[in-house]
Amino acid sequence: MAVFRTLLLIAGWCCSLVHAAELVVAVGVQDPAQVAMQGQALPSDMPGFEMVALNEDIAREICRRINARCSVHYVTVAEILPGIESRRFDIGFGNFLRSPERELQVAYSDAIWHSSSRLVGSPAAAKTFAGKLGQAVTLDNLRDARVIAVDGSQQRAFLQRIAGERGLTVIVTPTPVGAINALRDDSADFALLPILNAYALLSRDNPQQLEFVGPAVADRGLGGSVHIVLPKQQDELRRSVNRAIAAIRADGTFQRIVRQYFPLGLN
Amino acid sequence: MANPPDHNRISANRAFALLATAFALLFSAVVALLAFDQHRVLEASERLQQETVPAIIRFQRLARNLDQLRQEGERLFSSGTPEGRQQSLFIVMLVASHPSILDHPQSAETARDTESFLVETSRLAGQDPTLLKARHADWLHYSRRLSLLVDDLSVQGASLATDDLGDMVAVMRLARIKLIGALVLVGVFLLLMMALLRHHLIRPLQRIDHTLSSLGVDQPAPEFPDVRLTEIHAVEEATKRLHASLVSNEAARRELELLANRDGLTGLINRRHFMLMAESELQRAQRYGRPIAVALGDLDYFKRLNDTYGHGAGDAVLRTFAALLSDSVRQSDLVCRYGGEEFAFLFPESSVEQARILVERFRQRFADHDIQLPNGLLIRVTLSIGLADASHCPIEIALQRADFALYEAKRLGRNRVIVAEETI
Numbered sequence: 133m134a135v136f137r138t139l140l141l142i143a144g145w146c147c148s149l150v151h152a153a154e155l156v157v158a159v160g161v162q163d164p165a166q167v168a169m170q171g172q173a174l175p176s177d178m179p180g181f182e183m184v185a186l187n188e189d190i191a192r193e194i195c196r197r198i199n200a201r202c203s204v205h206y207v208t209v210a211e212i213l214p215g216i217e218s219r220r221f222d223i224g225f226g227n228f229l230r231s232p233e234r235e236l237q238v239a240y241s242d243a244i245w246h247s248s249s250r251l252v253g254s255p256a257a258a259k260t261f262a263g264k265l266g267q268a269v270t271l272d273n274l275r276d277a278r279v280i281a282v283d284g285s286q287q288r289a290f291l292q293r294i295a296g297e298r299g300l301t302v303i304v305t306p307t308p309v310g311a312i313n314a315l316r317d318d319s320a321d322f323a324l325l326p327i328l329n330a331y332a333l334l335s336r337d338n339p340q341q342l343e344f345v346g347p348a349v350a351d352r353g354l355g356g357s358v359h360i361v362l363p364k365q366q367d368e369l370r371r372s373v374n375r376a377i378a379a380i381r382a383d384g385t386f387q388r389i390v391r392q393y394f395p396l397g398l399n
Numbered sequence: 400m401a402n403p404p405d406h407n408r409i410s411a412n413r414a415f416a417l418l419a420t421a422f423a424l425l426f427s428a429v430v431a432l433l434a435f436d437q438h439r440v441l442e443a444s445e446r447l448q449q450e451t452v453p454a455i456i457r458f459q460r461l462a463r464n465l466d467q468l469r470q471e472g473e474r475l476f477s478s479g480t481p482e483g484r485q486q487s488l489f490i491v492m493l494v495a496s497h498p499s500i501l502d503h504p505q506s507a508e509t510a511r512d513t514e515s516f517l518v519e520t521s522r523l524a525g526q527d528p529t530l531l532k533a534r535h536a537d538w539l540h541y542s543r544r545l546s547l548l549v550d551d552l553s554v555q556g557a558s559l560a561t562d563d564l565g566d567m568v569a570v571m572r573l574a575r576i577k578l579i580g581a582l583v584l585v586g587v588f589l590l591l592m593m594a595l596l597r598h599h600l601i602r603p604l605q606r607i608d609h610t611l612s613s614l615g616v617d618q619p620a621p622e623f624p625d626v627r628l629t630e631i632h633a634v635e636e637a638t639k640r641l642h643a644s645l646v647s648n649e650a651a652r653r654e655l656e657l658l659a660n661r662d663g664l665t666g667l668i669n670r671r672h673f674m675l676m677a678e679s680e681l682q683r684a685q686r687y688g689r690p691i692a693v694a695l696g697d698l699d700y701f702k703r704l705n706d707t708y709g710h711g712a713g714d715a716v717l718r719t720f721a722a723l724l725s726d727s728v729r730q731s732d733l734v735c736r737y738g739g740e741e742f743a744f745l746f747p748e749s750s751v752e753q754a755r756i757l758v759e760r761f762r763q764r765f766a767d768h769d770i771q772l773p774n775g776l777l778i779r780v781t782l783s784i785g786l787a788d789a790s791h792c793p794i795e796i797a798l799q800r801a802d803f804a805l806y807e808a809k810r811l812g813r814n815r816v817i818v819a820e821e822t823i
Contacts (some may be wrong), residue, residue, distance in 0.1 A: 246498040327496040335489045343518075347511050348496030355498045395490050396467055398461075 135342035147209035153200040155369075157191045158227030159184060162329065167206050179309045182332040182393040189389045190380075191246065194223075194360075197376035198369075207302050208306040211286030211386040215236050216361050222369065226359040227326055229286045231353055239364050242374045243357035244386075245328075245398035249287050251279075251302040253315060253322040258345045261321065270346035271324070276300050280311045281319035281359070286353050287324040308333055315342055323356075328398070418592055425588055431447045436574035443567045451563045458556030461506055462549045468494045468510055469545040470515055476535055478629035480778045481525055503536045513541050516816055520639050576690035603631040610638055610724065616649040618642070658763045660734040664714055665721035670743070671736030677745045680733070681809070684790060686746060692754035693789045694744035695801040696762075699781040699813040713740075716780050719770045727761045744784075751788045751818055758784045759816050765815060781814035788819075 138192075147357055161167055167283050174181050188204055195202035202223070206367020216238045227247060230240060258295040261269045261277060280303040281288035291302045303320050305311045311323040312333050324356065327348055334342055349355060360377075380386040390398050468491055475487035494500070495510035515536065523530045603626050610621045620642050623635040660672035668676070678691070684691040698704075700718065705713040716738065723744070726736050733745040746754040762782050769777040785804025789797035804819035811817065 219555045248498050248501055250496050327493060331489055331493040335486065342486055344492045344496075347409075347507075347514075348501055350498040350501040355501065379774070396494060 133198065133270075133307075142375055145231050153198070155195060155200045155202045155222040156220070157195065157202045157204045158212045158221040158224045159187045159191060159204055160212055160224075160284065161206045162307055162332070163309055164208070166307075170206055173377060178318045178335055179333055180329070183227070183308075183329055186393045187227075189392070190386070191223065191225055193374045193380055193385055193389065194373055194376040196378055198372040201374055206303070207282075210306060213284065213361065218365055220383070222366075223373065226361070227328065227355070227358050228303055228361050229356055230356060231286060231289070233289075234297065236359070238361040239370050241370060242359040242377050243359060243378060243388075245358050246356060247358045248327050248348040249290075249324055250327050250330060250343055250348040251345040252312070252325055252334065256341070257315075257321045268346065269322075274322065274346075276323035277301070277321040278303055278311065278319070280305055280314045280323045282306070282311060282325070283310055285326070287326070289355055290352060291324060302374045309332065312337075312342065331394075376395070408627055408632055411628050417467070418595070422592070424589060425584065428717055429577075429584065432577050433581070436570055439570045440574070443563060443570065444745070447560070447562050447563045454558060454559055455556040457499060458552050458559070458724060459618070462552040462556070463501055464494050464497050465506060465510070465545050465552070465566060466549045469542050469549070472513060472538060472542060472545075475517055476531055476538055484521050484524060488517055491517050491564060491641050504536070506548060506552075509544060513640045516541055572624055574748060577584050579817065599626070599628050600631065603628070603635070607631075607634055607638055611641075613639070614642055614645065616646050621646075621807040624678075650724060665717050665722070665736050667721050667742070668733065668735045670735055670737050673733060673737070673743055673745070674794065677743075680747050681789055681794050681797075682747060687750055689790070690747050690750040690753075691789045692744070692746045692786060693794070693797045694754060694786040694799050695737065695782050696742045696744065696758070696784045697781050697796065697805055697807045698740040699783055701780070704778075704780065707774070708774070709770055709779075712774055712778075716770055716778075717774055719768070720765065720780070723768060724761065724766055727764060732757075743801075745789075755816055755818055757766055758786060762814070762816055764802075783813045784816040786816060786818045 162183050163178065166174060166178070166180070166184060176185075184206070191202065191204060197388055203222070207221075209226040212226045212228075212235065214237075215221040218225045223265065224238070228234065228240070229247065234240075249271075251269065253269075253276070258269050261274065265275065266274060276299040278301040279291055281291050283304045283306050288302065288304055291300060294300065295302045303314060305314060308325055308329040310325075311320070311325060314320040322345060324383055325333075330344070334344070361365055361374060362373065377386075380389075387397060460494045471487045471490045471494065475484050475491070476483045478487060491514055495514040500510045516534075520531065520534050521540070523534070603623075610623075614621070621635075621638055623638075626632050626635065645746060659669055664671045679689060698720065701713060701716070704716060714802075717736075721736070722741075728734055728744070729746075731747050732749075733743075733747075735743050737743040744754075744758065746757065749757070762784055766779065766781045769779060770776055783805060785801040785806065785808055787800035787804060789798050792800075800819040804817040806819040808815050
């Protein structure tokens with residue numbers, strides 16, 4: 133028993149030497165108003181609440197699993213990658229798809245879910261452009277339209293690439309809510325958004341003014357696996373985060389968090 | 400038995416090295432076979448883990464998403480409010496936009512068709528809710544198509560695991576057969592090796608051990624059957640040489656013993672040997688109370704004979720005396736050349752009187768015997784004998800008494816037998 137007590141004392145002494153890591157977590161907001169609500173609980177009726185809450189819950193669960201003390205900051209998506217690169221943030225949640233350009237800036241965790249992109253617009257705009265095009269509007273045949281996308285997103289990068297060829301006018305907004313507002317006030321014809329963000333916003337659109345236009349797209353960098361971003365040369369942190377992701381998937385925590393905000397699994 | 404020539408034999412070192420090499424090669428081949436199977440199992444396991452299981456999960460996820468699409472379609476038809484239908488429609492759109500569905504062409508097409516149908520249905524129901532019922536029959540077609548696709552994907556996913564597991568089972572079965580075959584092969588090899596060891600090593604060693612245990616000069620020279628191992632053959636040859644050496648040593652020993660115990664001139668036993676044997680005979684006789692007698696004889700005027708005819712004549716007389724003596728005494732009696740022309744006698748199982756008759760008869764015979772000298776001359780020589788009882792005294796005392804009697808015989812004129820008195 134004396135030996136056991138001694139071992140316990142030594143173990144306790146060792147544990148006291150281990151300090152929890154201090155990490156700064158950036159969560160991409162859906163609405164500019166959320167940036168001003170640092171440290172507060174977001175109202176559940178706030179547009180885009182689901183995406184922010186989902187990311188924040190997953191971030192906090194991962195922090196708990198890696199024994200880190202995390203401070204969560206609400207920022208626009210465009211700020212996250214530079215913030216990670218400059219080491220202002222340690223972990224970034226912004227529903228990031230992989231791209232070669234981003235690979236140069238940051239490191240990626242294992243996939244947390246999969247996503248695609250889809251046009252959103254009003255039925256009237258869809259009808260008008262269908263008339264112009266002579267067929268139902270899709271991302272592949274859209275021409276001469278004003279299309280809005282979130283700054284720093286893959287959707288924006290894609291639109292920039294095809295804008296000249298298609299005669300598109302690309303409008304940039306810092307958040308998905310900004311894109312939806314632009315559609316409502318007719319400053320844009322369509323928005324190209326990640327499907328999950330668009331769903332979260334459209335499902336609150338009452339009365340229904342906007343709808344999905346055309347089929348979803350998952351190729352050309354507009355879909356695929358979604359990742360948490362981390363600073364490069366932080367392999368140990370990346371491995372810890374990956375272990376935490378695997379753990380919360382394995383014990384069902386991840387699925388329970390998703391089900392709090394969305395009616396289906398994200399895998 | 401004719402042995403094979405040496406070049407047909409093999410060294411034990413080489414034989415065991417060959418056996419060990421053969422066994423090592425066999426065992427290595429077996430291990431290689433099993434390692435190959437293990438590698439295949441590991442490959443299959445890794446494929447199952449890295450490719451098949453994720454693929455199964457993808458199929459399950461796809462099937463689940465398609466089924467949710469179908470359920471949301473049902474919910475759209477059962478919903479009584481435009482808001483409910485809109486919510487269902489959003490989920491349908493969300494699910495239909497999921498990358499897992501977009502990545503699977505058949506699912507993507509089915510989801511796209513389903514979504515279009517439900518969007519149109521929702522739009523028409525917004526204008527006239529009674530149209531829902533009319534379109535439900537069409538919906539059943541989409542729903543059945545989704546269900547069939549869900550079933551197909553589920554079976555397809557399960558089949559992936561079945562195929563991989565089937566491959567693994569086939570490999571494991573093959574490995575089991577190989578393992579059993581390998582065990583049998585190794586067992587047969589060990590039996591063969593034991594049989595070879597027994598035939599070529601253990602049995603020959605046992606034969607050599609048996610031969611060495613009973614090896615003796617009274618045994619015939621050992622014979623061994625043909626052997627293949629050089630070392631065994633060498634030990635057998637050494638055993639044969641050992642037997643020959645034993646026989647040779649025994650002959651030498653006998654010759655040396657003869658030389659040590661016999662008188663070189665007369666061939667009679669010498670004084671030392673006589674004393675040893677007489678001691679033994681006296682002890683035996685005295686232990687059992689048996690009669691025994693000793694006598695000392697001396698050739699009369701032997702010095703004068705030597706001086707007259709030479710030592711060659713003296714030697715001839717001594718040899719003739721000894722030859723005649725050998726023919727005259729009993730086999731159990733001992734006679735030795737005691738020294739010079741003096742001879743000692745021992746008569747076991749004989750009283751003094753019986754011995755006196757024997758020596759008297761011999762004295763007479765010798766005295767009547769013509770001795771031919773080397774120069775052809777025939778002469779006669781007489782003998783004086785002193786006789787004493789040895790039944791109750793040590794040999795030295797008995798001989799001393801016989802010597803006194805001999806002296807008396809000389810004094811009384813020679814060529815006679817005088818029996819010693821009981822006490823001196």
